[in-house]
Amino acid sequence: MAAEKELEIGDGGSKKKKMIIIAAAAVVLLGGGGAAFMMMGGDPPPAAEGAPAEGAPAAEGAAPAADGAAAAAGGPEVGSALYVGMPRPFVFNVAGANRDRLVQIKAQLLVRGTQNEETAKQHIPLIESTMLRTFSKANADELVTAAGKETIKAAALKDVQEALKGVAGSPVVEEILFTGFVMQ
Numbered sequence: 001m002a003a004e005k006e007l008e009i010g011d012g013g014s015k016k017k018k019m020i021i022i023a024a025a026a027v028v029l030l031g032g033g034g035a036a037f038m039m040m041g042g043d044p045p046p047a048a049e050g051a052p053a054e055g056a057p058a059a060e061g062a063a064p065a066a067d068g069a070a071a072a073a074g075g076p077e078v079g080s081a082l083y084v085g086m087p088r089p090f091v092f093n094v095a096g097a098n099r100d101r102l103v104q105i106k107a108q109l110l111v112r113g114t115q116n117e118e119t120a121k122q123h124i125p126l127i128e129s130t131m132l133r134t135f136s137k138a139n140a141d142e143l144v145t146a147a148g149k150e151t152i153k154a155a156a157l158k159d160v161q162e163a164l165k166g167v168a169g170s171p172v173v174e175e176i177l178f179t180g181f182v183m184q
Contacts, residue, residue, distance in 0.1 A: 079113030081174075084120045089180065090132055096140030103143060105135065106180030109160075109173045116172045123167060130163045131156045131176070143183060153178060 089106045109127070111117050120127065134156040142148030153176055161171035 079116075082111050082114070082117045083177075084109040084111060084117055084124075086128065086131075087124065090128075090135055092132065092136050094136070094138050094140040094143060099140075101140040101143075102184045103135070103138075103140075104180070104182040105178055107131065108177045108179055110175035110177060111172060112174055116170075119164070119168050119170075119172050123164060123172075126163055126167060127160055127173070130159050134159045140183070149178065149181065 086107045086109070089104050091102070091104045094101050094103055109120055111120050135152065137155075138148075138152050143152065157173065157176045160173050160176065164170065164172045
C-alpha cells in the first residue's frame with residue numbers, strides 16, 4: 001500500500017501550479033495581443049498621393065494626381081521615386097600619375113514611375129555597358145576627390161540617358177546613385 005501512494009501523481013499542490021502557469025500564459029498572450037492592436041490601429045491610413053488630406057480644401061491649380069491620372073490624360077507618367085539596383089558592382093582599372101588603381105563602384109538608378117522602372121530593368125545590359133565605358137575613361141587622380149566622383153557620375157548619367165533615348169525613346173533614368181565606392 002505504501003508503494004501505491006508513492007506512485008500517485010500530483011496532489012492538490014500540482015494542480016495549483018498548473019493553473020498558475022496557464023493563467024500566466026493567458027496574461028502574456030492577452031498583453032501581447034493588446035500591444036499589437038494598439039501599435040497597428042492608432043493612425044488613420046495615409047491619403048492617396050495627389051489627394052488633399054482629410055478635411056483640407058483642394059488647392060487651386062493643383063497638379064493632377066500622379067501615375068494613373070496623368071497617364072489617362074495622355075501625358076507622361078510621373079510617379080514616386082523608385083530605385084533599380086544594378087545587379088553587380090562595376091570593377092575596373094584606372095590609370096593614375098603614380099600607379100594604376102582598381103576601382104569598385106556599386107550603383108543604383110533613380111527612376112520615376114513603374115513604366116520607367118520596367119524599362120530600366122529591361123535595358124540593364126545596355127546601362128551596364130554604357131556606365132562601364134564612361135567609368136573606364138576616368139583618371140585615378142580625379143576619382144580621389146569628391147568633385148571627381150560627381151563629375152564621373154554626371155557623365156555616366158548623361159551617357160546612360162542618351163543611350164536610353166535611342167532605344168526606349170525617353171531618358172528613363174533621373175539620377176545615378178553611388179551606393180559603394182572603393183578604390184585601391
